[in-house]
Amino acid sequence: MPLRTLETRPHGAIMLDAEHTRFALWAPDAFYVSVELENGQSLPLLPQADGWFVIMTRCPAGTRYRYNIDGELDVPDPASRAQAGGLHLPSVVVDPLAYRWQHSAWLGRPWNEAVIYELHVGALGGFAGVEQHLARLVELGITAIELMPLAQFPGERNWGYDGVLPYAPQFSYGSPEQLKHLIDTAHGHGLAVILDVVYNHFGPDGNYLHHYAKGFFREDKHTPWGAAIDFRRREVRDFFIENALMWLMEYRFDGLRLDAVHAIESPDFLQELAQRVRRQTDPARHVWLMVENEHNQASLLEQGYDAQWNDDGHNALHVLLTGETDAYYADYAEQPTEQLARCLSQGFVFQGHINRHGESRGEPSGHLPPSAFVLFLQNHDQIGNRAFGERLHQLAHPEALKAATALLLLSPMIPLMFMGDELGVAEPFLFFTDHHGELAELVREGRRNEFAAFSAFADSQKREQIPDPNAPHTFEASQPDWSAPQQPAMAALYRQLLSLRHQHLIPRLPGTRSLGAEVLGKGAVSVRWSLGDGSELRIDLNLGDTPVVHTSQAGAQWLFEHPAQSADLLEQGHLAPYCALVSLTAAALLLPPDGERP
DSSP, X not given: OOOOOOSSOOSEEEESSSSEEEEXXXXXXXXXXXXXXXXXXXXXXXXXXXXEEEEEEEOOTTOEEEEEETTTXXXXXXXXXXXXXXXXXXXXXXXXXXXXXXXXXOOOOOGGGOOEEEEOTGGGXXXXXXXXXHHHHHHHTOOEEEEOOOEEOXXXXXXXXXXXXXXXXXXXXXXXXXXXXXXXXXXXXXXXXXXXXXXXXXXXXXOOHHHHOGGGEEEEEEETTEEXXXXXXXXXXXXXXXXXXXXXXXXXXSEEEETTGGGOSOHHHHHHHHHHHXXXXXTTSOOEEEEOOTTOOGGGGGTTOOEEEOHHHHHHHHHHHHOOOSGGGGGGSSOHHHXXXXXXXXXXXXXXXXXXXXXXXXXOOTTSOGGGEEEESOOHHHHHTSTTOOOGGGTSOHHHHHHHHHHHHHSSSEEEEETTGGGTOOOOOOOOOOOOHHHHHHHHHHHHHXXXXXXXXXXXXXXXXXXXXXXXXXXXXXXXXXXXOOOHHHXXXXXXXXXXXXXXXXXXXXXXXXXXXXXXXXXXXXXXXXXXTSOEEEEEEEOSSSOEEOOOOTTOEEEEEESGGGHHHHHTTEEOTTEEEEEEEOHHHHSOTTSOOO
């Protein structure tokens, strides 16, 4: 292994060659730091400027180690590349060049081709288990899988948002090499792989940073998870930016989804992260960056980020499909149809509008392309944040859900689905953790108290029926049973719609712009877009239970119609209940006789 140069001072154990490793820990509140190797050696790290402790020593890959702080406290490496088991066991030196890539020429896929399938690695049986689904997903029409967070968390089962060691893939899912094999195999199938990363907080168990690096946090700002991370510090910024670069360059992920960036108090950190990713990754690669952002900051989507998960679109659709208006759905209770029309034509529903708390939320987004918004009917949050984890097909009218699925998969926005959607699996997706002792009790009670705002759980005795997140059965119940009888009609619908998307829409998506939306009636909208080649896409959608007045467009090619019997009503100038009509009009048919676009 050739000697590796270090242009910066990276966190953690970095192999310099086959036999030597550099250990670097930022511990500004420590007086003394040593690295304790599994062979019994205790090596003092040399104090350097700005709170760093560093040593270069003979140490091959696979070596287990801990840091000792002031002779009193043994801790894992906060930048551990792997753990020898759980959070409280030793960290492991990893050779980032050990894996031999089979598809090293892979450069990713353009963003307009994204059809995203979100999944939980643990629920599918680990990295090796996910591989078993790749061929099936490609046949369905999926072009990218998105993995819920992998950072080492407490215990063996968790959604991943309680991660404590951001650089270490969760040990119960498999080794770093097995994760690389999954990504390599996916690339061989033509699938991009996205990773959900959490840079807004650390999990509640196993985080020792407060003992020796208080500068990671700022006590004057708090998030729902405790003291905010202090991105004003250079060392803290680099800790997370280096993490993003590790996933993209060493593991060859094709993109990242940044969780809840509204909880990051330094927006310029997000800009710097995007800039460094764009600068340091091969410009020939297609690297995707997405955010989840309650603040609906359209400006962020013009600063290096490809798209935002559009909760607004989901929430308006959910109210129309289920009639539920509790908690955050209250913001969509009065005008869900109008809000859906705004979402489909302009991106965000809340663009400075006042929410239920009397606060202004969001920025104008109508100037952004439809591809700047990731649309979904459900994801891990919207299923798992239900008390009993019910899936949408168990809550909505089946024909209305099929019409909404047509909207999801044939609109110019980027579609995302959650594992099992395509088969209508019966199993829920519950909130699960693997905490113990007092923390387990706090999480259990906190989970049940979250639902006090829902009318169905106003009674505390009813809240007691909510599954215990820490019970093994809660996790087991959330694993889809792929061998059970499913809904073949739903799978066929997904396959049909995605085939249409690949054939008719994806090649035309670059340059797409909105032509506006019209409310046809309660639960019914008509939306038009000008595609990149000048043709016009139109989706007429009726999620309501009564027909609405509708006018078809002359010369349009019908791409999709549900239900088929709606043709009779169309002749009468009406759109049937639970109906979706998708049409495409060629650019030539839209031009006036003089050949110039009006």
